[in-house]
Amino acid sequence: MxxxxxxxxxxxxxxxxxxxxxxxxxxxxxxxxxxxxxxxxxxxxxxxxRTRLAIASFMYATTGTLLSIIGTWYFMVSDWDWNIGGKPNFSWIENAPAFVPVMFEFSVFCGAHGMAITYLLRNGTLPGMPASxxxxxxxxxxxxxxxxxxxxxxxxxxxxxxxxxxxxxxxxxxxxx
Amino acid sequence: MAHDNKLQFELPANVKKWSMILMGVGILATVLGWFADKTDHHTYWWGNLLINGFFFFAIALGALFFYALQYAAEVAWSAMVKRIFEAMFAYIPYGLGVIVFVLLVGQFHGHHLYHWMDSAVYDPTSPEYDELIANKRPYLSAWFFWLRVLVYAAVFIIFARKFRQWSIQEDTVGGTEIHYRFYRRSAVFLVFFAVFSSTLSWDWLMSIDTHWFSTMYGWYIFSGMWVTTMIFATLTVIWLKGKGYLAQVNDSHVHDMGKWVFAVSMLWSYLWFCQYMLIWYSNIPEEVTYFQTRYEHYMYGMWGVFAVNFAVPFYVLMARDAKRNFKYLTRVGVIIFLGHFADLYMAVIPGTVHGHLEWGFGEGHHTTFVGWFEIGMFLGFLGLFVFVVSRALTKANLLPIKHPFFQESENHSI
Structure with a gap:
C-alpha cells in the first residue's frame, strides 16, 4: 500500500x-x-x-569574540603598534577597554548572522529555494x-x-x- | 477558584526572630564601629551608614518604579506578583529616614562626607575657596538641596501610599476604574521618577566626588537600584513558594523575573562599562579623578565588582532552564545582591575617605575594610528591611484577586 x-x-x-x-x-x-x-x-x-538555535548562536557569538580578540591584537598591537591618544600600545590587555566595543559588535554580528543563516539552511528557506x-x-x-x-x-x-x-x-x- | 488559595501570609516566627537578631547584630556593630573608627569625623562610619541607607532605600524605590512601570506598560503577567513589590516599597519612608539623618548631620557639619556643604568653599576670600564648587553654587545651595530632598520624599511617599491604598481597595471593589486610575497615575509617577532617579543620585552620591561629574552616573545608579530590586523580588517569590504560598505563580512567572534579573544586569554592566571606557579613553583630567582614586587604592575591588556582577548573571542565567531553576536563581541572586552592595561601596567609600583599603581600622587617610563592622551594619539593615517587607506582606492578600489581569496572569505560559 x-x-x-x-x-x-x-x-x-x-x-x-x-x-x-x-x-x-x-x-x-x-x-x-x-x-x-x-x-x-x-x-x-x-x-x-525545543530548538537548539540558541546554543548555536552562543557558539557563533563566542567565535566572533575570539576572532575579534585575535584581530585587534594583530592589527593594533602585533603587526603595527598603533599609538592612539597615548594609550598603552604594546599590550593588548592594558588596551582592552578600547577593544571592547569591537569585541561586542563583532560578537553580535557573528551571533546574529550565524543564527539567521543556520535558521534559513535548516528550514530550507534560503532565497531561491523551492517552497515546501x-x-x-x-x-x-x-x-x-x-x-x-x-x-x-x-x-x-x-x-x-x-x-x-x-x-x-x-x-x-x-x-x- | 480551582487552586487551594493561601491568600493570607502569616509571618513565620523564625523570620521575626532572625530579623530581630540581625537588627541586634547591626546595632551592636554600628555602636562598636563608631568607637573603633579613627577616621576624621568618623567619615568611614558615616560613609557606611550612607551606603546601607541608600542601598535598601534603592531596593524599595526600584520596587515602586517597577510597579508603576507594570501599570504604565499594561503588563499582565506581573499581576500575580505585584503584592511583593508593594511590600518592598513599604520600606521607602524608613530608607528615606536614614538618608535624611545622614544628610542632616552633614548639613550641621557633623561629618564631612559632602565637601560642598562647607560654606567656606564658596567664599572667595577664604583659603578654602574652591572655584569649581563655587560655580555649582546655585544647584548645591542649602535651600535648593533641601527643597529637592523634600520633594523627592513627598513624591515617593505619596505615590507609594496611594498605590498601596488603591490596590487594597481593588480587592473588595473590583472593576476597572481603579485599574485605569493606576494606569494614568503610574505614567505621572514615571515622569517624576525619570528626573528624580538621576538628580537624587547626583545629590546624594555623585556629589561626594564634588569635582567630578558624569552624565551617565544617574543611569548607572538607577540600573544598580533596579537590578537589586528584581533580585530581592525574585528571591522573595521563590521563598514564598517554598513556604506553600503563591500557588498560582508558575515557572513562567519565575522565568520572567529571572529574565529581568538577567536583562537589568546587562543594562548595569553596559552603563558601568560605558562610563568607565569613555572616561578612560578621553583621559581628561577633571573626568579621570573618579577612576584615578579607585585605580590607586581599590583596583581589585573595582574590577572585581564589575566582573562578578557582569559575568555571573551573563553566563549562568543565559540559558532558559537556568532562569526556571530556583536553585540557580537563588545562588546567582545572592551573589549579585552582595555584588551590587559592593558596587555601592566602591561608589561611596573611595570618595569619602581617599585612603587605600587595608585590613583593620586605621588612622586618618588609611582607610579600611574591617570586616565585622561593615558586615554587621549590612546585616542589621538587611534585618530591618526583611522585617518591614514581611510585615507589609501580612497586611494584605498575597494575590490581587480582583485585578483585571488576574486571569491572564494566572494562565501565563511562555
Missing amino acids: ANKVFHVMYDDDQKLLDSARALVAQGIRVKDVFSPFPIHGLDPVIGVK NPDPRTTDDKFVMEIVTDQNAGFSVSDLEEKIRATDVYELSIKEY
Whole structure:
C-alpha cells in the first residue's frame, strides 16, 4: 500500500490547536504544521523538540569574540603598534577597554548572522529555494496540518480520515507520495 | 477558584526572630564601629551608614518604579506578583529616614562626607575657596538641596501610599476604574521618577566626588537600584513558594523575573562599562579623578565588582532552564545582591575617605575594610528591611484577586 499524506486545512489557529490536541490524544502523530505565524503552545502538543538555535548562536557569538580578540591584537598591537591618544600600545590587555566595543559588535554580528543563516539552511528557506509548504494559502490566512500514514501504522487510512473529519476541518486533501 | 488559595501570609516566627537578631547584630556593630573608627569625623562610619541607607532605600524605590512601570506598560503577567513589590516599597519612608539623618548631620557639619556643604568653599576670600564648587553654587545651595530632598520624599511617599491604598481597595471593589486610575497615575509617577532617579543620585552620591561629574552616573545608579530590586523580588517569590504560598505563580512567572534579573544586569554592566571606557579613553583630567582614586587604592575591588556582577548573571542565567531553576536563581541572586552592595561601596567609600583599603581600622587617610563592622551594619539593615517587607506582606492578600489581569496572569505560559 502506498503511503498517503493528509493535508488538513483549518481557517483558524485556535481550531488547529484544539484539533491537534484531540488527534494527539487519540494516538495520532502529527508530522508538521504550516502556518503564517507561530502558534502559541503548539510545539509541545505535536511533540516538536525545543530548538537548539540558541546554543548555536552562543557558539557563533563566542567565535566572533575570539576572532575579534585575535584581530585587534594583530592589527593594533602585533603587526603595527598603533599609538592612539597615548594609550598603552604594546599590550593588548592594558588596551582592552578600547577593544571592547569591537569585541561586542563583532560578537553580535557573528551571533546574529550565524543564527539567521543556520535558521534559513535548516528550514530550507534560503532565497531561491523551492517552497515546501503544501498550499500557498498557508502564507496568508489558512493553517495546514500534515499527517502521514507511515507514522501512524496503527490506523487504517479510512480510520484516520474519519478521525480527522471529526475535527473542525476547513478543507482536506489526501495524496499519495 | 480551582487552586487551594493561601491568600493570607502569616509571618513565620523564625523570620521575626532572625530579623530581630540581625537588627541586634547591626546595632551592636554600628555602636562598636563608631568607637573603633579613627577616621576624621568618623567619615568611614558615616560613609557606611550612607551606603546601607541608600542601598535598601534603592531596593524599595526600584520596587515602586517597577510597579508603576507594570501599570504604565499594561503588563499582565506581573499581576500575580505585584503584592511583593508593594511590600518592598513599604520600606521607602524608613530608607528615606536614614538618608535624611545622614544628610542632616552633614548639613550641621557633623561629618564631612559632602565637601560642598562647607560654606567656606564658596567664599572667595577664604583659603578654602574652591572655584569649581563655587560655580555649582546655585544647584548645591542649602535651600535648593533641601527643597529637592523634600520633594523627592513627598513624591515617593505619596505615590507609594496611594498605590498601596488603591490596590487594597481593588480587592473588595473590583472593576476597572481603579485599574485605569493606576494606569494614568503610574505614567505621572514615571515622569517624576525619570528626573528624580538621576538628580537624587547626583545629590546624594555623585556629589561626594564634588569635582567630578558624569552624565551617565544617574543611569548607572538607577540600573544598580533596579537590578537589586528584581533580585530581592525574585528571591522573595521563590521563598514564598517554598513556604506553600503563591500557588498560582508558575515557572513562567519565575522565568520572567529571572529574565529581568538577567536583562537589568546587562543594562548595569553596559552603563558601568560605558562610563568607565569613555572616561578612560578621553583621559581628561577633571573626568579621570573618579577612576584615578579607585585605580590607586581599590583596583581589585573595582574590577572585581564589575566582573562578578557582569559575568555571573551573563553566563549562568543565559540559558532558559537556568532562569526556571530556583536553585540557580537563588545562588546567582545572592551573589549579585552582595555584588551590587559592593558596587555601592566602591561608589561611596573611595570618595569619602581617599585612603587605600587595608585590613583593620586605621588612622586618618588609611582607610579600611574591617570586616565585622561593615558586615554587621549590612546585616542589621538587611534585618530591618526583611522585617518591614514581611510585615507589609501580612497586611494584605498575597494575590490581587480582583485585578483585571488576574486571569491572564494566572494562565501565563511562555
